[in-house]
Amino acid sequence: MTKDVWRIGVAGLGTVGAGLLNFLSDRPGFAPAGGQAVITGVSARSRSRPRPFDISNLPWFDDPVALAASPDNDLFVELIGGSDGPAKAAVEAALNAGKPVVTANKALIAEHGAELALLAESKGVPLLFEAAVMGGTPAVKMLREAMVGDDIKSVAGILNGTCNYILTEMDSGGRAFADVLAEAQRLGYAESDPTMDVGGFDAAHKISILAALAFGCAPTYAAAEIEGIDGIELLDIKLARDLGYRVKLVASADRSSDGVLVRVHPSLAPINHPLAQAGGALNALFIEGTRIGTIYIQGPGAGAGPTAAAVAADIADVMTGAVRPVFQRPAGELKPFTPVDPSKSMGRAYLRFLVKDEPGVIAAVSETLAEAGVSIESFLQKPVENADGVPIVLTTHAVAESVLTAAIDRIANLPSVLERPRLLRIARI
Ligand SMILES: NC(=O)c1ccc[n+]([C@@H]2O[C@H](COP(=O)([O-])OP(=O)(O)OC[C@H]3O[C@@H](n4cnc5c(N)ncnc54)[C@H](OP(=O)(O)O)[C@@H]3O)[C@@H](O)[C@H]2O)c1
The missing domain is CATH 3.30.360.10 (Dihydrodipicolinate Reductase; domain 2)
Incomplete structure (x- = not known):
């Protein structure tokens, strides 16, 4: 799908939209695949809002869906945001019209990505969203293509x-x-x-x-x-x-x-x-x-410049004519998502207790953990000024989350423990 001129409709002129329009005005004739990228229509909520770029010469659309469906553009860029509403309606309109779509909208892709992928692939057009994850840092392309x-x-x-x-x-x-x-x-x-x-x-x-x-x-x-x-x-x-x-x-x-x-x-x-x-x-x-x-x-992971660069990279991909599956494999062949019960997962943990300043408290906490099957890795008691009690903190060896939460429930009921223990996981990476 290579062309001499790519006519681009941009809906959303906020942080990312402004970054994209500034990018394209800094790089007039942006032509990564030979063809030239030209903005042929814009849409936002307010036409009169002052913007850091001139839109007076660009065709204006009050309705992003009308922009998405307009025959005056070949590629639609959605930079409005939100999982539903105008962003979703406009992306669907563009795909239904057989147009490639570039978006930075993570909420839309995370919540409706499977159905949008089916629609895009049924029309044989790309749906790209590099900017949606990690802004300018290319995580999406790395997983979808390089890996x-x-x-x-x-x-x-x-x-x-x-x-x-x-x-x-x-x-x-x-x-x-x-x-x-x-x-x-x-x-x-x-x-x-x-x-x-x-x-x-x-x-x-x-x-x-x-x-x-x-x-x-x-x-x-x-x-x-x-x-x-x-x-x-x-x-x-x-x-x-x-x-x-x-x-x-x-x-x-x-x-x-x-x-x-x-x-x-x-x-x-x-x-x-x-x-x-x-x-x-x-x-x-x-x-x-x-x-x-x-x-x-x-x-x-954010900001006008980095995010717009990722949107521009997706536009460049569309212009090269490559059409890959939206996710790792064709939308009709995506595996069902089988969620794993988090309570079965194993990991190390940090636990912080607020206890009464009296003898035997640490022994009571340690014994309760041992009885529940939680093994202590390190232990710290610091004199922190707190009129309500003394914080003690420990880390555990790897333990099933269900065992850990059962132990926390028991400790929370000990008379010398003043509030429910604070649990933070220790990262497994
Ligand atoms: N900001 C970042 O650094 C960043 C990074 C990665 C991904 N993203 C994603 O990029 C997208 C845009 O983010 P942003 O930060 O640029 O948002 P933003 O600054 O809030 O801009 C949103 C734009 O959408 C327009 N808009 C809102 N409702 C509309 C409607 N019904 N019809 C037409 N236009 C409408 C707004 O118009 P007005 O200007 O007239 O109000 C505004 O121009 C989001 O999906 C976001 O998650 C953002």
Whole structure:
């Protein structure tokens, strides 16, 4: 499907849309495959909103669906966002019109990727979404193309820059979650409604997409087990550091003979581990293949420049004429997603208890853990100023999650334990 001129409709002129229009005005005649990319229509909510580029000469569409279906463009770029609503309607309209689609929309692909892939492939057109995961860092292409000859066992990493920024600032500045979040919102690193980011949902969208690409199954966001960073206390960041760890929001997808386990939760990474070293708004990803071994990539996961570069790379792919399956294999042959019960998974853990300052407490906690079958790896008691009690913290050897939660339930009921113990997993990478 090569052409001399590719006429592109762009819906969404916010951070990423602005980045794309600036990119194309900096690179007039962007012609990665010989043909030239030209914007022939734009859509956003407000036509009169001041924008960091001139749209006065571009055909304007109030309705992104009309833009998507317009015969005046050959390629549709969706940069609105949201799993449903105008973004989904416009992508469907473009695909139904037999047009290639490029999107940065992780919510759309994670929640409707399987049905959209069927539609795209039935029309013989590409549906590309490199910018949807890790922004400018090419994770999607790596899994869909470069590693398609391998059998991937796991993918895991830091997929949300806002959470990584907040955790890094809490760790380096000794500041509480709410304080850092408020600053991140002032600086524009976090949305005014930060739920998608700090609740772990954005990372869950991204890891669901990576799981589909890695394992050849339909993306199944609904099966992801999700815990965000909104419950992280500065005390845990400090105690984890004393034990030689940093707290990171880790998203992971593991394949086993039972199925696929997709999880997002705050996890401890050893301080010298690349994940612990990836600070600020960086994203980082480990991919473990059966033949290739382990690959590590790290880079910017958001921002106008990096994300627009990924969108431009997808546009270039469309212009070269290549059409690959949307995920790892044709949409009609995607394997069913069989979720694995997280309570059966094995792993090491960090447990923090707030206890009464009285003799015999540590013995009671240790005995309860031993009776439940949880073996202690290290133990730390620090004199932290806290009028309500004394925190003690320990790490465990690998244990089944169901055994661990049963032990926590029992310890929470001990008379000398003042609140439910805090559990953080230790990253398995
Ligand atoms: N920001 C990042 O760094 C980044 C990174 C990776 C992926 N993404 C993804 O890229 C997409 C866009 O993100 P963004 O940060 O650029 O969002 P944004 O700044 O909020 O921009 C959204 C754009 O969509 C337009 N829009 C909203 N509702 C619309 C409607 N009903 N019809 C037409 N246009 C509509 C808005 O119009 P107005 O401008 O008139 O309000 C705005 O231009 C999302 O899927 C996001 O998840 C973003």
